[in-house]
Amino acid sequence: MSLLDNALLATVADAVRSAGATLRDRYTPHARGVGLDEIVHEIHANDAAVLEVLKAPLLAARPGSQWAEDELAGGALPGGEWWVVDPAEGNINHVHGMADWAVTATLVRDNRPVLTVVHLPLTGDTYTALAGLGAELNGTALRVSAKTDLGAALIGTGQAKPGEDERALRKIGDSVTAMLVNGLVVRVSVPATLQLIQVAAGRMDAFWQFSDVRSGLVAGALLVAEAGGTVTDTDGRPWTLAGRDFIAAAPGIHAAAVKVLAPLA
Template sequence: MSESLQTTDIAATAGAASDADLLAQTADAVRAAGSVLRERFGDVVRYQTREELMQALAANDDAALDILRPALTALRPDSRFVEDELAGGALPAGEWWVVDPAEGNVNHLHALPDWAVTATLVRDNQPVLTAVHLPLTGQTYTALTGGGAHLDGRPLHVSHTTDLGLSIVATSQARPDEDEKIVRRIGSSITAMLLDALVVRTSVPATLHLVNVAAGRIDAFWQYAGARADLLPGALLVSEAGGQISDAQGRPWTPRSESLLAAAPGVHAEAVTTLSR
């Protein structure tokens, strides 16, 4: 091996080790933020107007961000922070933290258990690492590009199912202010999957479906539109767990895509066929 190749290999190894260390520290940050939200969890939060709902959602977000923002900024001082968790599309070049401080926030307000805290580091529009913490169970899902996906340190792998007719699949609801065409497309896709799959689950948030795909508990997840913070953590987890990521028509997925399909390899092609009707 030449000296130049040795130098390159050493540098790559050092970079990988650095990202692995960063992932561990990111997981600590989402766990700390999750403990704050867990303390706020309990009774149903009552609201009578859209304004009161938005205020309650913001209060949860702010409580978690008070922990996440300084912790993640300290880890990567030169990285920028995506301010709008509902935004989609590509990011400018460079390194960004994409965070959802209370993924499934509306469930938290309704005393439902389906919520999480997520943080994903994106480098030149490619997710590098992600940590998803479920405060009520204490579980933490992590993924590192090229380093696999894990649940509390245990490797994850997508299911080995090869028949969509024997599969549990899932999708997530459109936002209340979503374009009507997208809402109707979601409805027609659910109908198509009800005809072809064994069981169809429909709920929010997207991330909790995606961690189930990564863990092999369900076989496919699809969504139309969606924010970066909804999709990037789960997309990396599923990919690193051996799943296939594309848009609903089977084309390569990017944050610019209008849909996402994350599936076990054995049912991906069938899911594309169903969603392409």
């Protein structure tokens, strides 16, 4: 990465924090909406409010960059630089008055995440990473867990999006059972990024997901990798945006986690 990217990181962080203030202003400590239509309306309203203040500054910060429009899409992107953004990562939690949500922005260059900012408006915490230059929380370097025993590990997973097909849901269930047998404690929650920042910070030891929704993975993938973690598919091959599944783990337990998950993928 170049010095330009260090300056860009500060610009992106400012934009994401400003967008986070918009999302925070929309937050209530009680659930909004009873029926599905009401919930979906609130989710879309959150996205629209944040994108109104975030999209233009990010595109202006990197002339020639493009915008990945569908936050639930997966797979590889065309070449060049793309902003992969989740304006309300954990939107379902926000709408239900819970605290696990964030604003994320990741610059993907030729299908590799190279810069990311994850901001948690309720706490004021900002996680950042630059490819090759490390990951930080509020300016302090992050480091993954030193665990070497899967049996002592706190591990997480969750749905990538609503409406997963039955085969995918059964695979998630089988993998949770397998990890409950082999690990210490398993968390099943959404969104992915809110678990991946815990892996990057060494508070959790691994996270896996059977899906390729890129907006939920690219930020955490870069944070974990830059904090010294191992990011692969569930067969242990280097993870790419074209991958169908994902695991990010402390190096000391990665192989053991792959051994558990690979037969289920």
